[in-house]
Amino acid sequence: MTKSSSAAPRHAPNEFFASEHGELLINGLPVSRVAAMAGRTPFYAYDRSVIERRVQTLRRLLPPGVQLHYAMKANPMPALVGLMAQRVDGLDVASGGELRVALDAGMAPARISFAGPGKREGELRQALAAGVLINVESAREVECLAQLSDETGWKARVAVRVNPDFELRSAGMRMGGGPKQFGVDAEQVPALLRRIGVLGLAFEGFHIYAGSQNLNADALIDMQRRSFELALRLGDDAPGPLKVLNLGGGFGIPYFPGERALALEPVCEALAVIADEARLRAPGAELVLELGRYLVGEAGVYVCRVTDCKMSRGQAFVVVDGGMHQHLAASGNFGQVIRRNYPLALANRMDQPASGPASVVGPLCTPLDLLADKTDLPDAVPGDLVAVFQSGAYGFSASPLGFLGHPEPVQLLV
């Protein structure tokens, strides 16, 4: 065992994956068996039971009437979207491509919404044809939809995505407040609402989203409250009653040493207060919570096989058959300013003690191809399996899969 200060920050304890006889279990199956089912390594495995548990927890804590939506961008694997379509109240898509997957999954168009700051005309036409709710993000989109509606006779259902006049405190990624490409500045919304009325589009409500990957309950509570008040204020200028208020999501999951899981209870309690007020102040309006990463991020592991173990000038390297090309975020190249390690384990030696620090690297000819920098691991040999946790969101779909010509990883819903 290596000496390491007990004060050094650690990864949050893994609540979702157990092990048996030294093997990581994925929905009850040993990782070596899942690898055999996959047919090859590397693979992403998404554990249905972890997803179900997360949805159940939310259902239990969320106030009645608050709709739970899945933001497909987090993980658009068709089988997983199919599962989510049966478990949540709606799907949120970010492109015409995602829209097709959502429709294939059997979600009713009435329960699908489409957001994105640069929707192409062809995508707006797709959305119109499907009859989904379009979160408009600019005056151009409104004019374009009016024209397409005139041309086709298909009614445009719209909500206005608002760039709020406040920022989400302590968000991992800020997406509202100040100058932004997302949505329409709150102060420009009244004019746009009048235009929507003049053009005769079907106004349904607002989408207000200020940031993602937030682990701070107080900040989320504050954001939801301010989003709610902003929506009510903007609603005064709306051409019709508020039917939908999408408060976004932004619930984070712990990735890095020192991060802790979000305290869900206080956030849901505060949401219950808002839901009560909404019944009085915006009767008939449906509150929507839109979550992506929080629903699926912790359910996924990325598993690769050890191909080589090397010592170079005193440092141990575990070389695996996967890497940054298949899991860009774990390599630290997906918006991270400072690279930190994702939680990771030797998945077929869960019962063995760490023998010392090793760096886990991939097969690419670049120093960026790093899955773990000097992390404590048991001794590895070629053939062993390495599992990267917290890999259910922004993994497969957010990685440069073609880089250096390796085969794509397999995806399995287990």
Added chain:
Amino acid sequence: MTKSSSAAPRHAPNEFFASEHGELLINGLPVSRVAAMAGRTPFYAYDRSVIERRVQTLRRLLPPGVQLHYAMKANPMPALVGLMAQRVDGLDVASGGELRVALDAGMAPARISFAGPGKREGELRQALAAGVLINVESAREVECLAQLSDETGWKARVAVRVNPDFELRSAGMRMGGGPKQFGVDAEQVPALLRRIGVLGLAFEGFHIYAGSQNLNADALIDMQRRSFELALRLGDDAPGPLKVLNLGGGFGIPYFPGERALALEPVCEALAVIADEARLRAPGAELVLELGRYLVGEAGVYVCRVTDCKMSRGQAFVVVDGGMHQHLAASGNFGQVIRRNYPLALANRMDQPASGPASVVGPLCTPLDLLADKTDLPDAVPGDLVAVFQSGAYGFSASPLGFLGHPEPVQLLV
């Protein structure tokens, strides 16, 4: 025009792309016509004439006998590899997938080499079957090759990739010196060479590569000299004469404000001195210069179409139909510690003055989707074309193309 300090660093002047009637020319064709040829936007266009010019310049300056190789990882588009196969002396591949493209391109297996720190057994078998030179990077690879050779009767041609005992000064990315996953530490090489001799593999030489994206001629000269001396020293323990010495490449191209093109002449002059010495000190050894980015990086432009123009709280946003999902490096998420702008232009308004700073953003629902942060541009309208320069290497193949479900960009060799 905006006020901007003349002391602020600027992008290096564009030597490769002219314009006519306000339109960027790609190998003589106006960008709007290339867009029509592509059939849709976004697209990557690689200008053959720029590639040819770069190869000719190198051929003119390189000492006779130095072999010019293309490192496919920079851009593995099959048509482009096909062009390179006719222009250079060899191809370097980094995976079994790239190997197939190199063979398809018609390059003789004798002129292909395969490097990479985590070659899978299946890939080593492919390389053996094809008869290409394998740059071994660990003792395990040597043992595995010996076993596969015994089993198949196919002779393994090997060079040893060396992790040198020095670092490349001022490289954009260090890949040698200190503990590294690349190659075999110089001090471990003699033992490995003896083992190669015992196992009877066909030893051919060394591959020494200390870092990439270097714009400093002195640093490159220093690296080549030290690599040469190291190879000669290690050659004393080799089981046979040195046939190949791959000195790597590492020649950089200017991406960011303040960066200037590499001074090629002094590097080639210093290489001529090495080539002369090599004839005496390692007779029969072939020197190889392996370049990827330097051959194709400046020949490529990434072109996308403006879908929307927005003002948000005083800041102008030009929204385009491409972005980080198709050009990760330009978004600043490919190893950059500090995000800086790639050179970029409004490709159908090359003759118009900048009207002020605008940020060029893509269609994704993430603030990471940024192609240019507050850059001076003429006024844009939807339908205009934005060109990102220096996009011929590590663009298409190094990007998370599936992210958010947009269609892949087209690639054209023009």
